[in-house]
Each structure stands twice: as C-alpha cells, then as structure tokens.
Amino acid sequence: MIVFKLVYNRKKQAKENSQYGLIEIQAYLEGSRKRKWLSTKIRVKPTEWNERDKKVTNKNKDANKYNYNLKRYIHELEDLQFEREFKKLPFTFEDVKAYFTFKKEKTSSFISFTNDEIEKSDLKLNPKTKTQHRNTITILKAFANGDVLFSDLKYDFLDKFTNYRSEE
Numbered sequence: 001m002i003v004f005k006l007v008y009n010r011k012k013q014a015k016e017n018s019q020y021g022l023i024e025i026q027a028y029l030e031g032s033r034k035r036k037w038l039s040t041k042i043r044v045k046p047t048e049w050n051e052r053d054k055k056v057t058n059k060n061k062d063a064n065k066y067n068y069n070l071k072r073y074i075h076e077l078e079d080l081q082f083e084r085e086f087k088k089l090p091f092t093f094e095d096v097k098a099y100f101t102f103k104k105e106k107t108s109s110f111i112s113f114t115n116d117e118i119e120k121s122d123l124k125l126n127p128k129t130k131t132q133h134r135n136t137i138t139i140l141k142a143f144a145n146g147d148v149l150f151s152d153l154k155y156d157f158l159d160k161f162t163n164y165r166s167e168e
Contacts, residue, residue, distance in 0.1 A: 001029075001030050001081070001085075001091075002027050002028065002029055002030070002081060002091060002093070002096065003027075003028045003029075003030055004025055004026070004027055004028075004074050004077050004078065005025070005026050005028070005054070006023060006024070006025060006026075006040075006054040006055075006070055006074070007023070007024050007025070007026045007037070008021055008022075008023050008024075008044075008049045008051065008054075009021030009022065009046065009049075010022070010024055010026075010037065014045065014046050016046075017045055017046055017047050018045070018167075019045070019046075020043035020044060020045055020160065021043065021044065021045070021046060021049070022039060022040075022041075022042070022043050022145070023040045023042045023043070023044065023049070023056075023066075023070065024037045024038060024039055024040060025037070025038040025040060025073060025074065025077070026038075027077075027093060027096050029093070034093070036093045036096060036097070038096065038097075038100055039145075040069070040070060040073060041144075041152060042056075042066050042069065042070065043160065044056055044060055044066070045059075045060075047059055048060040048063070055067045055070065056070075061156070062156050076099070077096060077099060080095065080099060081095075108149065108150055109147050109148070109149055109150075110148045110149060110150050110152070110153060111137060111140070111141060111147050111148050112147075113150075114133070114137055115134075115137065118130055118133050118134060118137075139165065140161065143160075143161055143164050
C-alpha cells in the first residue's frame with residue numbers, strides 16, 4: 001500500500017521568511033524504502049505553513065483554496081488506490097505519476113504556447129522584442145521550477161512572480 005503525506009520545503013529552498021517553499025506530496029511504499037515526490041506547485045512562506053497540521057495557515061490570503069486543493073490531491077490519490085485494490089489491480093508509483101501526468105495533459109503549457117507565438121513569422125516583432133520575451137520566459141521558468149500551465153496563471157502566482165522579479 002502506498003501512503004501519501006504532505007511535505008513542505010523538502011529541498012530547503014525557503015531559508016528565510018521572505019522566500020517561498022514548495023509543498024510536495026510524498027508517496028511512500030509501506031514495507032519498503034521507496035518514495036516518490038510529487039509537486040503540488042503550491043508555494044508558501046515558512047510562516048504560512050503549519051508543520052504539525054500539514055496545512056497552510058490563515059496568514060496566507062489563499063489558505064482555504066490551497067488547503068482544499070492539497071486535501072483534494074490526497075483524497076483523489078487514495079480513492080484511486082482503493083478503487084484499484086477493490087478491482088484487485090496493482091497500484092504502483094507509475095499509477096501515481098500517471099494521475100499527475102493526466103492532470104497536466106488536460107491543461108496546456110503557457111511556456112510552449114508563448115515560445116510558439118514568439119517564433120511565428122506572421123508576428124512581425126522586432127528582434128530585440130523577441131529577445132526580451134524569451135528572457136522573460138526563461139525567468140518565469142526559473143521561478144516556477146519548470147513548466148507553467150495556463151491553469152497556473154492566477155493572480156497569486158503573478159503577484160509572487162512580480163515580487164520575485166522586484167527582489168532580484
């Protein structure tokens with residue numbers, strides 16, 4: 001059986017209260033030392049995370065939304081596992097990974113879309129403008145630690161990105 005739990009700032013990226021740490025789901029195979037880490041793409045400051053209760057505190061304006069999504073991820077994974085067990089089918093780390101991959105495929109990549117738009121020849125952009133757009137996309141990918149989906153583009157994400165840019 002795979003056990004799921006929330007882990008905050010596993011890679012110790014948020015060393016100060018002004019930095020954001022990533023909340024991940026740890027999938028742990030009971031009776032084994034095998035573990036997988038799955039990103040929730042939710043980032044909060046250390047003062048906004050309650051380690052004992054494993055949830056975002058009310059110091060964060062989006063705490064209710066974040067906590068709802070974190071609970072939903074865990075419940076959906078557990079439901080999927082019980083459903084597979086009920087049908088006498090194995091439930092593996094690949095099934096866990098497929099759950100997140102399927103969720104990602106349902107939403108499209110903002111980064112890929114933007115890169116395609118920049119490169120299109122029918123957009124008659126100045127070469128300098130294209131370079132500025134590419135630089136912004138590179139910074140955005142560094143901020144998000146990878147791809148950015150259209151579904152990620154919400155006010156709080158953009159606000160955090162703006163703050164990240166102003167801190168540089």
